[in-house]
Amino acid sequence: MNELVPVVEMTDIAIGFPGVKALDDVSFRLFQGEVHALMGENGAGKSTLIKALTGVYTIDSGRITVLGQQKHFSTPAESQAAGISTVYQEVNLCTNLTVEENVMLGREPRRRGSIDWRAVRARTREVLAQLHLEHVEPGSLLSEHSIAVQQLIAIARSVEVNAKVLILDEPTSSLDADEVNQLFRVIRDLRDRGVAILFVSHFLEQVYELSDRMTVLRNGKLVGEYMTRDLSRMNLISKMIGKDLEVLEELDQASTRSQARLAATAQPFMETTGLGRKGSVSNVNLSIYPGEVVGLAGLLGAGRTETARLLFGADKADEGSLKIKGQPLKMRSPRTAIDHGIGFCSEDRKEEGLIGDLTVRDNLVLAMQATKGWARRIPRRVQDELVAEFIQALDIRPANPEALIRNLSGGNQQKVLLARWMVTSPDLLILDEPTRGIDIGAKTQIQKLVNRLASEGMSILFISSELEEVLRLSDRIAIIKDRAMVADISNDDVSVEDVLTVIAGGAQ
Amino acid sequence: MSPLSTVAPPTVKKTSSVGSRIRGGARYAPTLATLVLFILMFVVGAGMYPSFLSGQVLLNLFIDNTFLIVLAVGMTFVILTGGIDLSVGAVVALSMMVTATMLQNGWNPAIVILAVLVIGGGLGLLMGMVIQYFDIQPFIVTLAGMFLARGLCYVISLESIPVTDPFFTEMAQARIPLSEELFISPGVLIALVVVGLAFFILHHTRFGRTVYAIGGNENSAMLMGLAVKSTKILVYCVSGLCSAVAGILFSFYSLSGYSLAAQGMELDAIAAVVIGGTLLTGGVGYVLGSVVGVLVLGIVQTFIAYDGTLSSWWTKIVIGGLLLVFILLQRLFTRRTA
Numbered sequence: 001m002n003e004l005v006p007v008v009e010m011t012d013i014a015i016g017f018p019g020v021k022a023l024d025d026v027s028f029r030l031f032q033g034e035v036h037a038l039m040g041e042n043g044a045g046k047s048t049l050i051k052a053l054t055g056v057y058t059i060d061s062g063r064i065t066v067l068g069q070q071k072h073f074s075t076p077a078e079s080q081a082a083g084i085s086t087v088y089q090e091v092n093l094c095t096n097l098t099v100e101e102n103v104m105l106g107r108e109p110r111r112r113g114s115i116d117w118r119a120v121r122a123r124t125r126e127v128l129a130q131l132h133l134e135h136v137e138p139g140s141l142l143s144e145h146s147i148a149v150q151q152l153i154a155i156a157r158s159v160e161v162n163a164k165v166l167i168l169d170e171p172t173s174s175l176d177a178d179e180v181n182q183l184f185r186v187i188r189d190l191r192d193r194g195v196a197i198l199f200v201s202h203f204l205e206q207v208y209e210l211s212d213r214m215t216v217l218r219n220g221k222l223v224g225e226y227m228t229r230d231l232s233r234m235n236l237i238s239k240m241i242g243k244d245l246e247v248l249e250e251l252d253q254a255s256t257r258s259q260a261r262l263a264a265t266a267q268p269f270m271e272t273t274g275l276g277r278k279g280s281v282s283n284v285n286l287s288i289y290p291g292e293v294v295g296l297a298g299l300l301g302a303g304r305t306e307t308a309r310l311l312f313g314a315d316k317a318d319e320g321s322l323k324i325k326g327q328p329l330k331m332r333s334p335r336t337a338i339d340h341g342i343g344f345c346s347e348d349r350k351e352e353g354l355i356g357d358l359t360v361r362d363n364l365v366l367a368m369q370a371t372k373g374w375a376r377r378i379p380r381r382v383q384d385e386l387v388a389e390f391i392q393a394l395d396i397r398p399a400n401p402e403a404l405i406r407n408l409s410g411g412n413q414q415k416v417l418l419a420r421w422m423v424t425s426p427d428l429l430i431l432d433e434p435t436r437g438i439d440i441g442a443k444t445q446i447q448k449l450v451n452r453l454a455s456e457g458m459s460i461l462f463i464s465s466e467l468e469e470v471l472r473l474s475d476r477i478a479i480i481k482d483r484a485m486v487a488d489i490s491n492d493d494v495s496v497e498d499v500l501t502v503i504a505g506g507a508q
Numbered sequence: 509m510s511p512l513s514t515v516a517p518p519t520v521k522k523t524s525s526v527g528s529r530i531r532g533g534a535r536y537a538p539t540l541a542t543l544v545l546f547i548l549m550f551v552v553g554a555g556m557y558p559s560f561l562s563g564q565v566l567l568n569l570f571i572d573n574t575f576l577i578v579l580a581v582g583m584t585f586v587i588l589t590g591g592i593d594l595s596v597g598a599v600v601a602l603s604m605m606v607t608a609t610m611l612q613n614g615w616n617p618a619i620v621i622l623a624v625l626v627i628g629g630g631l632g633l634l635m636g637m638v639i640q641y642f643d644i645q646p647f648i649v650t651l652a653g654m655f656l657a658r659g660l661c662y663v664i665s666l667e668s669i670p671v672t673d674p675f676f677t678e679m680a681q682a683r684i685p686l687s688e689e690l691f692i693s694p695g696v697l698i699a700l701v702v703v704g705l706a707f708f709i710l711h712h713t714r715f716g717r718t719v720y721a722i723g724g725n726e727n728s729a730m731l732m733g734l735a736v737k738s739t740k741i742l743v744y745c746v747s748g749l750c751s752a753v754a755g756i757l758f759s760f761y762s763l764s765g766y767s768l769a770a771q772g773m774e775l776d777a778i779a780a781v782v783i784g785g786t787l788l789t790g791g792v793g794y795v796l797g798s799v800v801g802v803l804v805l806g807i808v809q810t811f812i813a814y815d816g817t818l819s820s821w822w823t824k825i826v827i828g829g830l831l832l833v834f835i836l837l838q839r840l841f842t843r844r845t846a
Binding site for chain 2: 054056075076077079080081086088092093094095096097101105106108110113114115117157
């Protein structure tokens, strides 16, 4: 790599939002003619860094220089004027306009105050030809083309301005393999022409295939900058999740779960074959037996929540099949799932799970009432008994049924959410990150509770970013990688490293 | 029943076949549907009433609706960005009141017209800035603008003020002959110039294309580095200016200023724009479509006048029905392309 002056140099960038430090003194360099991958889990600060560079967010402190000149971007237009173009995950073009307009919008050649449409068309053809898109008719509507072509047209827009820097934010997440290859060919072409490319992707394979260098972020902080060829996948992952390999090995599983009770039941409660949804996850093959805790492991953003949403009917699967107690079932909506005894504690408890302005009791009763139907009201006395019972059993604090949910701590909110589902005594409970952001005491209580529920015969799908936790609780571990389920291993003698190996895509 | 009820159903059928025949040109479908509807109504009218088939009936549609055409043009800009402007009717009334009062006090007509344009454009600009900088729904801001403008009318005068200025009476009575028996009014020329100007701006300037881009996807437009903020403000200014022009045209037409004039005219303008094929969600539509939309409203009125037995309220009922049909058509259309 040519160690010249970087095209883009970001030094000690900090950006904060109320209550969060999204970026904390992060530095980043991008050189001409390289593909530089920005790596990190969801929430590591990748998008924030990109938005700082593209002028969507204004930086609180730090310095951005482009080609040696210090810049202060406060709008996307300013960033684009400095030669930085971005292609976002959801193609940010206007589907109601034609291809040529999307390529040239805002930069249309003019003649005597009027847009010269003939010149627009000629220029568009020229640019499309550079990207091997001769078959795309400039006058056709953008909405007539596939997402992949729209993605390439978005790139054409940046080629048109001779962008020096091209930022690709998750460009491949909704493309199939052929389309990815076509995109990569274009990216390599541009790199060879000297464009500096910043590439963000959750797909490790693609990052290794395409990138020359990578910068790793974690929790808004810079972990380091590495040459791709010098950094093994295992090392990369340990840097992304922030644990040294040695430590990860020490934390080996201490699973004390008995396999005995599993053997008793021959029929899984839920069984899926090849379940998937375009643009979400694919190939989900899961069997969950009564009384079993199945852990769902994978990097953040690999497709864990998406899997949970498929199983719960929050997203509709478009391939594969699903059986409940041996009966095939079309999971049409969460309603169907609830009717068949499935509960889902979502990752985002504030947004999706609890109603903050209601009391603890109201939130618990809500779930009970929903299973009974609205017509049959639960008597106040029964409500009080049940609520008191759960508050005690789960040690919800304050032990006041009339406390407003939003005034409870995260851990206690989580307990109420759990209680809400326990009230309905589901056969399968899907827990998405139930222990995230709560203190260690509450965390252990929830882990114990999961164990207890399983020993009472409930099936549990346990999703967590903390591998140790998954290993400690689960009987079996399903591993999601690059938006597909890649392995299903029995947690007999599995170490954190074994799981990481699978996630890194080495053996198995 | 009125002849109209026999007109509507075949029109609907026509629409879908036109839409499917023009491949790739599906975006013109709603506007073409309106055009077909208009031609059909004209043909049916000619069949029922022989005197309907005269060029002057067609030209009268323009002469009687100059102000509505101009209003619909301004409204098209706003709706294309996905916004709405409820203030236009009240701004028309305010423009008429200001015109009548200033003329009564002996101001030069040229200065009066300039003042009205500044007031209309300024009000629009103000509303646009409130909408943009305080991030408030256009509906509520322009509703406030409507009350403000209407209130100002009452402040000026509760009585109708006649316009006796020679220039205005000349404009009201002048007829521009096209042939031996056909003629138009100067107002029609002004309205057509506004339409032509709007067409040029929307299709041949960056401002115009940005209007479409914002309606298509505002976030994308912003990320593409387009001037989203200023464009969004300017469309309300354009609409305000058009309201002022419409107010002047209405003064030519009615030769008076009255604070209760143009009540509900904003809704007629919105109806014309929607019937003309512009999507209320923005991004799709043509100013020429809005003109046809106004003509459709006009021909419905003419029909009822020709029939003679129907109360004029039938106009409202038919327009309501047409609006519903067109919105349903649009829904089908967007579902198909989405």
